[in-house]
Amino acid sequence: MSKAMRRRRRRSSRLLPLLSLIVLGIGIGAAATAWTELKTIDRSGRITGPVVLAQSDKLRELSEQTLRQSAARAERTEAAENAERENQEVRPEREPDTALSIAGGAPEPDNAPRLRIVLDPGHGGEGLKDEQELGAIYRDTYEKYLTLEIAEAMREELSQYGNVEVFMTRDTDRALTLKERAAYAESVGGDLLVSLHLNASLEHNFYGSEVFVSAFEYFHARGAGVGESILKQLTDYGFVSKGVKTRLGSKGADYYGIIRECKSLGIPALIVEHGYMDEDSDWARMNTQEALENLGRRDAAGLAAYFGLEKGSVLSKLPAIEEEIPAVPVRPDTTPPEEVWYKKERQTDGRFLITLHGVERESRVMYYDYSTDGGETYGGLQLWGTGETVRFTMNLTGEEQLVFRVYNNYELRTETSG
Numbered sequence: 035m036s037k038a039m040r041r042r043r044r045r046s047s048r049l050l051p052l053l054s055l056i057v058l059g060i061g062i063g064a065a066a067t068a069w070t071e072l073k074t075i076d077r078s079g080r081i082t083g084p085v086v087l088a089q090s091d092k093l094r095e096l097s098e099q100t101l102r103q104s105a106a107r108a109e110r111t112e113a114a115e116n117a118e119r120e121n122q123e124v125r126p127e128r129e130p131d132t133a134l135s136i137a138g139g140a141p142e143p144d145n146a147p148r149l150r151i152v153l154d155p156g157h158g159g160e161g162l163k164d165e166q167e168l169g170a171i172y173r174d175t176y177e178k179y180l181t182l183e184i185a186e187a188m189r190e191e192l193s194q195y196g197n198v199e200v201f202m203t204r205d206t207d208r209a210l211t212l213k214e215r216a217a218y219a220e221s222v223g224g225d226l227l228v229s230l231h232l233n234a235s236l237e238h239n240f241y242g243s244e245v246f247v248s249a250f251e252y253f254h255a256r257g258a259g260v261g262e263s264i265l266k267q268l269t270d271y272g273f274v275s276k277g278v279k280t281r282l283g284s285k286g287a288d289y290y291g292i293i294r295e296c297k298s299l300g301i302p303a304l305i306v307e308h309g310y311m312d313e314d315s316d317w318a319r320m321n322t323q324e325a326l327e328n329l330g331r332r333d334a335a336g337l338a339a340y341f342g343l344e345k346g347s348v349l350s351k352l353p354a355i356e357e358e359i360p361a362v363p364v365r366p367d368t369t370p371p372e373e374v375w376y377k378k379e380r381q382t383d384g385r386f387l388i389t390l391h392g393v394e395r396e397s398r399v400m401y402y403d404y405s406t407d408g409g410e411t412y413g414g415l416q417l418w419g420t421g422e423t424v425r426f427t428m429n430l431t432g433e434e435q436l437v438f439r440v441y442n443n444y445e446l447r448t449e450t451s452g
């Protein structure tokens with residue numbers, strides 16, 4: 035979960051409490067028969083089997099509270115870090131070509147280039163003083179455990195390739211500040227830091243993988259290159275891609291601390307948000323030990339493909355990478371989709387053909403959802419596809435108060451009117 039959850043007006047939903055009751059009912063039913071088989075976490079905090087799918091009300095409350103607190107904290111942290119940054123001298127950034135620097139004393143032929151990759155399992159720690167240490171809280175587990183599983187699988191997989199050395203900011207459940215993580219990456223001569231996370235959203239409706247990178251120069255180019263390659267692997271695994279994105283703070287620097295701290299030390303970093311813990315279809319791709327290991331292997335494969343690493347062989351030279359260094363900061367999209375309207379036409383079979391339109395010039399249209407009761411309740415998010423329109427048929431009486439919402443991949447949405 036990124037620490038900045040979007041705080042959005044929550045629509046009152048009359049259906050939701052009823053739905054929760056049903057889900058809880060099913061959950062209790064399942065738990066009564068299968069609870070003992072559904073081992074979730076062992077004493078060391080590792081996932082040891084399928085994770086319980088039902089979430090208790092208490093946990094849900096806790097999660098939502100965490101999300102709200104995280105958002106508030108993110109604001110405060112950003113302000114504090116901005117203030118702190120202003121008092122700091124800017125450290126010199128390393129040249130891009132150090133990415134292929136040669137590690138001293140490596141027992142490999144011909145001083146083969148060695149990439150130093152730092153894996154950063156997101157969150158960690160007991161969460162007593164700072165709940166952020168736990169990460170997202172869903173499905174009776176914590177994000178911090180899952181990110182560690184993914185990181186370990188990624189390390190294991192990467193270590194089968196030549197020309198790479200893998201480091202981890204943590205391999206136990208311990209707390210680390212973002213600054214400490216970045217400092218560790220620098221201390222081991224890291225060429226790239228990959229921060230591993232799982233997502234969650236306030237309305238529990240988003241799904242898909244996304245990668246956050248620096249908005250600036252080489253840091254953007256390298257992060258985005260690796261990020262796209264990892265996203266390709268994750269979409270092959272079944273996730274929808276929300277793309278490689280940037281986010282800027284109020285002072286115009288990279289918003290996310292790990293990206294900013296690494297950049298200040300000359301190290302490109304990316305945050306991989308594999309999928310949403312609070313969304314069922316995404317969760318199904320991360321709800322077992324095996325699934326998490328799959329994610330880690332996918333991440334490794336994406337990274338290895340980008341750098342041209344080969345499994346089981348050490349290359350004397352790595353292939354050159356073509357990267358386009360952006361001359362100006364790559365800004366996030368901060369405006370919702372435009373020209374949003376719909377048209378409904380009754381067909382001969384009595385059903386309605388809906389044409390929904392939306393334009394996104396800065397990013398891309400990603401999802402839509404709709405309400406038949408004037409915006410009181412909405413169904414799940416549907417994928418938009420490509421182009422400026424989607425068409426589908428609906429069974430309607432014609433009396434419904436239809437409202438459509440069109441979202442871009444930055445989760446900003448525009449609602450149809452009238």
Ligand SMILES: [Zn+2]
Pocket residue numbers: 035036037156157169170177230231232
């Ligand atoms: Zn996270």
